[in-house]
Amino acid sequence: MTIQTTDWRGAGVALICGSLILLISLGVRHTFGLFLQPVSMDQGWGRETFAFSIALQNLVWGASQPFAGMLADRYGAKPVVAVGAVLYGLGLWLMSIVGGEALFILGAGVVIGLGLSGTTFPVIFGAISRLVRPEQRSLAMGITMSVGSFGQFAMLPISLGLIVELEWQGALIALSVLALMMFPLAFGIRNVPAPVASAVEDVSFGRALRDAFGERDFWLLSLGFFACGFQVVFIAVHLPAYLADNGIGSGTATIVLALIGLVNIGGTYFAGLWGGRHRKPMLLSWIYLGRALAIAAFVLLPLSQASAYVFGAVMGLFWLSTVPLTNGTVATVFGVKHMSMLGGIVFFAHQLGSFAGGWLGGWLYDRTGNYDAAWGIAIGLSLVSVLLNWPITERTLAERRAA
Known part of the structure; x- marks a missing residue:
């Protein structure tokens, strides 16, 4: 793919470095569910x-994201x-x-939350969007997000191996060193003195x-994104424990989460590709409907190793x-x-959902002994998001004012 820009080398380097940053940042974040049981026990x-x-x-990530x-x-x-x-x-x-x-909550909750606000897609997408033409932004974001999805796939077996070989403390130290590798990658994302933008x-x-x-x-876009945050964090954090509660081992949970990351490489790429050809809010509604059906089938049908993989x-x-x-x-x-x-403000709504999904899942489990209510909430929020995104239009501000 050739991305047209006033400086294709700068755009190419930024795309590569930004993609690798997301690979590490999102990949490490995706593994936290593997630590729930060993740390808690x-x-x-x-x-x-x-x-x-x-x-x-x-929550910290979302609150600090607009400022980052x-x-x-x-x-x-x-x-x-x-x-x-x-x-x-x-x-x-x-x-x-x-x-x-207290120290664990400080590190996992506050410090990593602040770190994520500087190393994930609102910042990376903003930089890349200023380097490519408007008609190519959606595709560029899809490519970058696809690499981040590969990180979610690759980091799960790596992290599980680290936990087995080094115990959970050693695994976290190894991941800490990996996270620091994002520091030199930051210097591949150059500043743009004059964004590719219109006068308006x-x-x-x-x-x-x-x-x-x-x-x-x-x-509407922000409220719809709330459901995404709830589902992604609830599943990433609590799915391993949910499967273990039903007699399915941690190895299966690792493969399931890795499958999510692997298949999402194609999912995010094609979402970005189709987003340049079709109405993006309409595509969002179809995605949320697909999520609702997938979750409902998973929790209502008999649970097995095979159904978890599907x-x-x-x-x-x-x-x-x-x-x-x-x-x-x-951007449009x-x-x-x-x-x-x-994008950070919209993402804050996503992270409010993430807070609810992560905490409420544990809170409901400790009080009811199962995750049934949390799964039901995840399905309901998806259906609400279908309705919220459908009426959104992609008219620019100038077009809205002229209407």
Whole structure:
């Protein structure tokens, strides 16, 4: 694929480095569910403690994401990603220290949450979007997200092997070193002195916020993204324990989560490709409907190792396919000058859902002894998101004002 830009070398390097950053950042994050049982059992904690840590991580990530995006829009993605990489590595190291619940929650919840805000797609997509033409943004995001999905596939067996060989503390230290590798990759994402944008996009920070908050579609997009966050974190964190509760070992859970990441390589690529050809909000509605059907079939049909593998493959089609479409819609409607910041605000709604999915899953389990209610909530939220995304239009601000 050739991405047309005023500087194709800069765009190519940024695409490669940004993709590798997402591979590491999202890949490591995707493995946290493997640590729930060994950490909780070794420390004598209930599942709610670990679940709350991951839920807090997602809440901190979401709350800090608009500010990380604002800094990236103003100063470039390079320093934001570099600081995020250091915080990510530090947080993983703090998780490895056997120092009680408070220290674990600080590392897993607060420090990694801040690190993620600097090393994930709102910042990376904002940088790449300013380097490619508007008609190619969705595809560029899909390619980058596909590499991030490969990280989710590759890091699961690696992390399980590290846990077996080094115990969970040693595995977290090894992942901490890996996270620090994002620091040099940050320097491959150059700043763009003049974004590829039209004159109508040359608006101030305050005006961009007023424009976004005044649009119904911005709120619908954000509310729909809440369901994505709930489902992704609930499944990633609690699926291994759910399968273990039903007599299916951790090896199967690892393969299921790896299948999600593997299949999502194609899912995100084609979502980005089709997002350049079809109405992105319509595609989002179909994705959420697919998720609802996949989850319902998984929990209502008899559970087995085979059904778990099928669920992983089907869910992988829809896993992070929402991301390039959601961010692509933001770029289409509001332009790219403040995209990292506006994408971060939409992402905050995603992370509120992530907090609910991570924490509520553990809270409901500790009180009911099963995950039935949490699965039901995941299905219901998906159906709501179908209705929220369908009426969203991709008209630019100029087209909306002229209408």
